[in-house]
Amino acid sequence: MQNIRVLAVDDEKDFLEMLTEYLEPRGYAIDTATESRQILEMLNNKVYDVALLDLKMEGVTGDEIMRYIESIHVPTKVVFVTAYHDSGRTQNRLLKMGAYAYLEKPISSLKALEDLIKEAAKTLEEETKK
Amino acid sequence: MSHISVYSIPPFVGALLLFFTGLFVLLKDFHSKVNRSLFFLTTSTFVWLCGYAVMYSLTSEKQAFLCAKCVYTGTVFIPVFFHHFTINYLKLKNNSGRIILTYLVGSIFFILLWGTNTYVAGVQKFFWGYHTKVGPAHIPYQIFFTICFARCLYLLWVGYKQAQKKSYVEANRVKYLFWAFFVSTIASLDFLPDYGIPLYPVGFLFMSGWVIITAYAIVRHQLLDIEVVIKRTIVFAGLFLASYAVIATFAYLGAALFENFIQNRWLAMVPSVIIIVLMLRPLETFLRNVTDKFLFQKKYDYRQILRKFSEEVLTFIDINALVERTIETLSNGIKLENASIYLYDAEVSEYKLRSSVGIEAPKLAIKDTESLITFMKKSKKYVLLEKSSNNKPLSNDMDHQLSALRGAFAIPLIYREGMIGFLSLGKKKSDEDFIPEDIDILITLSQTLSIAISNALLFEELSETQAQAAQQEKMAVIGTLSAGINHEICNPLGIVRGQCEMFLLNSDEGIYDSKPPVEIIEKAKNIMKKVIHETDRATVITRKLSSFSKPAKGVIHDYVDLEAQLDKVIELVKHELKLDNIVICKNVTENLPCIAADEKQIQEILFNIIRNGAQAIKENGYINIDIVGDEKYVYVDITDSGEGISKENLQKIFNPFFTTKEPGKGTGLGLFIVKQIVEKNGGRISVRSEKGKGTTFTLRFAATWPEAEEQKTI
Numbered sequence: 102m103q104n105i106r107v108l109a110v111d112d113e114k115d116f117l118e119m120l121t122e123y124l125e126p127r128g129y130a131i132d133t134a135t136e137s138r139q140i141l142e143m144l145n146n147k148v149y150d151v152a153l154l155d156l157k158m159e160g161v162t163g164d165e166i167m168r169y170i171e172s173i174h175v176p177t178k179v180v181f182v183t184a185y186h187d188s189g190r191t192q193n194r195l196l197k198m199g200a201y202a203y204l205e206k207p208i209s210s211l212k213a214l215e216d217l218i219k220e221a222a223k224t225l226e227e228e229t230k231k
Numbered sequence: 232m233s234h235i236s237v238y239s240i241p242p243f244v245g246a247l248l249l250f251f252t253g254l255f256v257l258l259k260d261f262h263s264k265v266n267r268s269l270f271f272l273t274t275s276t277f278v279w280l281c282g283y284a285v286m287y288s289l290t291s292e293k294q295a296f297l298c299a300k301c302v303y304t305g306t307v308f309i310p311v312f313f314h315h316f317t318i319n320y321l322k323l324k325n326n327s328g329r330i331i332l333t334y335l336v337g338s339i340f341f342i343l344l345w346g347t348n349t350y351v352a353g354v355q356k357f358f359w360g361y362h363t364k365v366g367p368a369h370i371p372y373q374i375f376f377t378i379c380f381a382r383c384l385y386l387l388w389v390g391y392k393q394a395q396k397k398s399y400v401e402a403n404r405v406k407y408l409f410w411a412f413f414v415s416t417i418a419s420l421d422f423l424p425d426y427g428i429p430l431y432p433v434g435f436l437f438m439s440g441w442v443i444i445t446a447y448a449i450v451r452h453q454l455l456d457i458e459v460v461i462k463r464t465i466v467f468a469g470l471f472l473a474s475y476a477v478i479a480t481f482a483y484l485g486a487a488l489f490e491n492f493i494q495n496r497w498l499a500m501v502p503s504v505i506i507i508v509l510m511l512r513p514l515e516t517f518l519r520n521v522t523d524k525f526l527f528q529k530k531y532d533y534r535q536i537l538r539k540f541s542e543e544v545l546t547f548i549d550i551n552a553l554v555e556r557t558i559e560t561l562s563n564g565i566k567l568e569n570a571s572i573y574l575y576d577a578e579v580s581e582y583k584l585r586s587s588v589g590i591e592a593p594k595l596a597i598k599d600t601e602s603l604i605t606f607m608k609k610s611k612k613y614v615l616l617e618k619s620s621n622n623k624p625l626s627n628d629m630d631h632q633l634s635a636l637r638g639a640f641a642i643p644l645i646y647r648e649g650m651i652g653f654l655s656l657g658k659k660k661s662d663e664d665f666i667p668e669d670i671d672i673l674i675t676l677s678q679t680l681s682i683a684i685s686n687a688l689l690f691e692e693l694s695e696t697q698a699q700a701a702q703q704e705k706m707a708v709i710g711t712l713s714a715g716i717n718h719e720i721c722n723p724l725g726i727v728r729g730q731c732e733m734f735l736l737n738s739d740e741g742i743y744d745s746k747p748p749v750e751i752i753e754k755a756k757n758i759m760k761k762v763i764h765e766t767d768r769a770t771v772i773t774r775k776l777s778s779f780s781k782p783a784k785g786v787i788h789d790y791v792d793l794e795a796q797l798d799k800v801i802e803l804v805k806h807e808l809k810l811d812n813i814v815i816c817k818n819v820t821e822n823l824p825c826i827a828a829d830e831k832q833i834q835e836i837l838f839n840i841i842r843n844g845a846q847a848i849k850e851n852g853y854i855n856i857d858i859v860g861d862e863k864y865v866y867v868d869i870t871d872s873g874e875g876i877s878k879e880n881l882q883k884i885f886n887p888f889f890t891t892k893e894p895g896k897g898t899g900l901g902l903f904i905v906k907q908i909v910e911k912n913g914g915r916i917s918v919r920s921e922k923g924k925g926t927t928f929t930l931r932f933a934a935t936w937p938e939a940e941e942q943k944t945i
Contacts, residue, residue, distance in 0.1 A: 115726045115761055123733040126742040157718070180787040184721035185810070206725035213734045 105131040105222040106147065110140055110166065111155040111182070120153070123211050127216070137161035144170065149177045151201075153214075156183035156191065167200060172206045176229065178221035182208060236288040238359035238431075245435030246280035248442040249273045256455060264614050265319045266455060268450040272312035275712025276415075289359035295361035302363060303351050310379030311337035313412070317383040320408070321390040336375055337746055338539025343368050357429050363423040373422065380416055387412065400452060400664045405557045407448035414565060415441035453666060505708045518904070533672050536564035540676060550687040557680060560919040561656065562588045565669070569637050569657035573597060574684070575650065582652060587659060590637050603632040607643035608650045613674065614641040615665060640665050642673055652687055653797060677778065693783075694911075701904045702782045719772045723765035775803050779838070782830035787912065790825035790937040791833060793858060793865055804845070805891055813845055813855040823860045824934035828912040836912075839905045840869045840928045847873025860934055867930040876920040886892040 107129050109120050116147040117133040124131045132147070134140045137160045143149075144166075153171065154163040167179045178201040185191060201221050208214050253273025256266045282302030289295045311333045318326045342352040386408040394402035417435055418434030448454035451455050529843035538616040544560050554572045561920035562570040569589030573596075575584035581596040582604060597604060603614060607628055616639040618629055633641050638655030645651070654677060660667070666674075734755060739742055743751050779799075794817075801815055826833075837856075844854045852872035876884060885906045909916040913933055 113722050113726060115765070116722070116729065119726060123729075126737060159809065160812075163460065174830050184718045184725060186717050186721070206721045207728040208725060211729060211736060223349040 104128055105151065105218060106149045107131045107151050107153065107218060108140075108143060108147075108149040109133045109153040110158070110163075110179070111135065111153075112158040113155075124215070124218075127215065140166060140228055141169070144173065144175070145178075148175050150225055151178045151180060151218050153180050153182050153218075156181055156185045164195070164198075165196070167198065171199065176225055180204065180217060180221060182206060182214070236360055236425060239284045242280040242287070242432070242435040243284035243318040244440045246277045246284060248439055249280065250277040252442050252445060253277070256449075259455070263455070265316065268312060268319045269455070270790070272309065274313050274317050275308045276438060276579065278302070279309065280438060281305075281557070282367055283362075286354075286362070292354055292356075292361065294555070296351075299351050299354050299361075299363040300344055304341065307340045307415060308337050310376045310383075312395040313383050314379045315399075321386060321405075323386065328631065332595065338359050340368070340375070342373050353812055354393050355424075355427060356871055357424060357431075358579075362424045362432070364427070365422075369425065376419070380412075380419070384409065384412060384416065388394075395721075404448055404452045404454045407444055407454065411444035411448070414444065414749065419631075474518060475506055496567055514808040530756075533564075536560060537672070539564065540679070545679060545683040545824040547683075547691050548687055550684070550691050551585075553683060553687045557654075558586045558588050561654070564794055565656070566660045567657050568660055571638070571655045572652060573636075573655065574644075574652035574688075575599070576744070585652070594636050601632050602628045603641065604650075604653075607641065609655060611643060611645050613643065613670065617668070618909045640673075642677045642909075644677055644684060646685040650686070650910065651681060659896075697904065698782065698785065701908065704901060704904055716772060716776060717803070718810060719806045720769045723769040726765045727762045732875055733759050772803075773808075775799070779803060779831075779834065781831070783829055783835060785829050785832065785911065787827050788830055790828045790935055791828045791830050792823075793826055793833065793867065793932070794819045794823060796833045797837055797856060797858070797867075800834050800841060804838065804841055808845055810843065811849070812851045813848050815841070815933045816853060816855045818856070819858045820860060824859060824865055824913075825930035826865050826914075827935050828914070828932060832908045832912055836905050836930065837867075837869070838906055839901050840930075843901060844869060844871030844873060844926065847871050847875075849873075863934055865932050865934050867932075868927055870925060870927040875922040875924050876918075876926055877922050881918060887915075 105128075107124060109117050109131060111117050112135055115137060117135070121133060123173040132143055132149075134143055135158075137158075140161065152166070154166055154228070156163040163181055163183065164172050169179050170179060179199070180202045181192075181195055181200055182204045182219070186205060195203055201219055201224070204214065248738065250273060253270040256273075257270035260266045279302055281765070282305060286295050286298040286302065289298060314333045315330055318330060338348060347366075347368070349366040349368040351363055351369075352546060353364045354361045356362075357365045373872060387405060391402055391405040394405050414437050418437040420430065421434035421802070423430045424432055490491050508895045534909075536567065539560050540557075543673075544556045546555065554574070558570045558572055561567065567589065569587065571590060571593055572585050572588030574585045574876045575581075576583045576596075579596075580599045583596045584593055587593045599605070599608070604792035605614075605818055607614060614629055614633055616633055633655065639658045640656040642656070643650045644653055654673075655663075656673070656887055738751070743754075746754075797817065797819075801817065805815060839855055841856075848871055854872070855868070855870045857866075857868040857870075859868075885902050906916050909930060915931045917931075918926060919929075919930045
């Protein structure tokens with residue numbers, strides 16, 4: 102199996118660093134970005150299996166990134182990882198809009214996140230096979 | 232009697248003065264024994280003086296002799312009535328025997344007077360006219376007279392000394408009485424011509440002295456409990472005329488003097504007239520001051536107090552300021568040893584001390600079941616400690632309770648049939664008693680004060696409700712902040728948890744196996760540092776939040792740094808604003824003065840306005856905060872790039888429960904409360920807005936300069 106390609110977007114650098122340190126040794130190809138221009142560049146240059154998106158960031162929102170991904174017709178699965186809590190309202194909205202999953206920070210465990218990424222990649226693979 | 236001799240006039244005037252004084256006293260209280268005996272005394276002196284006034288103008292010896300007997304009809308009874316009056320005035324007991332004795336002796340002389348010629352023997356002619364010639368029976372009378380006068384003066388002096396221990400006022404009255412009679416005693420010089428010594432009888436002079444002293448004691452010290460309210464102008468006019476008469480006499484005498492040098496009598500009067508005219512103004516000013524200062528000082532002070540009350544004290548809406556200023560003004564104005572005010576606390580059924588001056592350890596509360604309270608409550612009347620003496624035992628519980636409060640005079644504060652409190656006033660510093668006039672004024676004042684106090688209490692209650700509403704509003708507002716706050720807490724938590732988990736999993740799963748231990752330790756240290764950093768970050772925001780959510784105490788500090796308060800608020804809202812992509816921009820001029828305010832309330836004000844702005848913007852926009860200061864004021868402009876407010880709504884923006892927000896987004900109390908808080912902190916708030924362009928709130932607070940204050944103290 103090819104390395105799962107992950108794009109992680111968050112305005113918390115430490116969070117991204119931690120993700121990289123966890124996912125990289127386990128065979129994931131992870132790219133990180135903190136600001137909008139960087140994000141767009143990466144999305145344009147490379148196709149990702151999974152995008153981990155924060156919801157509210159300076160200059161750009163997770164919503165917008167998801168819509169952009171849709172607009173460039175790449176099959177990337179979008180997983181929101183955010184500290185934005187509003188009793189599920191945003192979560193429902195985003196899932197309806199086609200997000201693969203919505204995780205609240207602090208995430209319950211890195212293992213669970215990894216499983217989720219794997220699952221998403223698997224779903225994506227199955228979908229492309231069809 | 233073909234003409235009236237000039238020598239008749241002075242005794243006649245003296246006689247009239249005496250008679251009318253006596254009559255005045257009698258009419259003031261016909262039923263008083265004291266007043267009646269004084270009337271008899273003055274009548275007998277009137278007979279004496281008036282008799283002589285007639286006698287000096289008589290030309291026939293026979294008529295003069297009859298007149299002399301008339302004169303002595305009065306004179307005989309002077310010591311008798313004086314004695315009687317003294318006993319009555321001093322309320323001396325066990326003296327009825329002595330009184331009867333004097334009347335007996337007086338009657339004997341009266342019989343001798345009319346029955347024989349041994350007492351009044353005849354008349355003799357002096358330069359002023361006929362005068363009595365006395366016989367041998369006059370000598371025992373003289374002894375009787377001396378004994379009576381000596382005893383009376385002695386009794387008055389002793390009475391004065393005793394009254395001093397009891398009451399300053401009473402002592403003062405007796406003192407004046409003593410001196411009045413002492414002066415009148417000198418009039419007994421008039422007996423000398425009776426024995427053939429040609430000394431013009433100047434007794435009228437000393438009797439007028441008696442009248443003046445007595446009248447003064449009546450006006451100033453309510454002698455014989457007579458309260459005289461004399462119009463200032465009348466007293467002034469009287470004094471002016473009297474003084475002017477004296478000056479005019481001198482001027483006339485001066486004219487006579489000049490007549491020696493200047494032949495024309497009219498020309499000789501010119502210097503005198505000039506003197507008189509020149510004296511006019513200064514005399515008037517002098518007398519006006521004298522009347523104001525000595526006779527009408529009390530009323531003058533009261534006017535001051537009343538003015539101060541209506542203009543200053545009663546305008547305070549803050550209950551604490553109101554009671555403090557009331558007590559201060561009362562104790563300074565009436566010069567009281569102490570004063571305190573107690574207000575009812577329904578929760579504990581007590582009257583609690585709200586303010587006091589002049590008492591070191593004042594009683595803090597008095598139960599509403601104590602007789603002093605129940606009496607005032609029921610009767611709605613004041614309680615006056617009758618004689619503010621130290622020796623006299625207190626007559627009842629009420630007096631005991633009142634003196635426990637160190638008061639001499641308690642006035643209930645009645646509002647709508649209820650007693651909301653009472654004033655406890657201590658003795659006057661002068662030790663004078665409270666006179667009916669004091670009481671009248673204080674009662675009237677207490678009525679107005681009651682209204683002012685109940686208004687202030689109502690306002691206080693309202694403020695409390697407002698404060699509660701403000702607090703609720705604040706908590707609701709914090710709820711709307713939660714997204715930002717959550718973000719600020721959950722992000723650090725996410726990092727902390729992730730970093731630790733990552734390290735544990737990596738090492739468990741052998742990912743670090745190939746790495747040298749030094750590198751692993753370095754990695755672990757790095758993670759620890761991050762954990763500490765992120766924990767601190769979360770702590771900061773929770774601290775800010777909890778400090779902000781505490782209710783403000785409403786305590787005004789003199790030098791509050793507005794910018795620092797703004798920074799605190801920005802710290803709190805910035806995460807939320809960041810999430811909504813709202814840029815907050817702060818411009819503060821250099822050397823910004825401070826303001827006098829409650830820091831927390833200032834934060835609430837800024838917070839509310841900024842949050843309102845953010846809500847108006849919704850997403851993507853800016854909030855500009857400009858703070859400028861000048862000598863007098865500090866201005867804060869808070870401008871948002873929101874949708875603006877329509878003209879129609881702008882007028883209603885500070886009304887309670889007015890809101891344009893969707894249901895559930897605001898109670899509408901926000902700006903109403905903001906305005907209340909701004910005004911409570913001595914500020915002003917205004918708003919201008921244009922639909923589609925945004926809104927600017929302007930706050931204005933009075934500037935305070937801590938440096939200037941320091942320089943002053945240096």
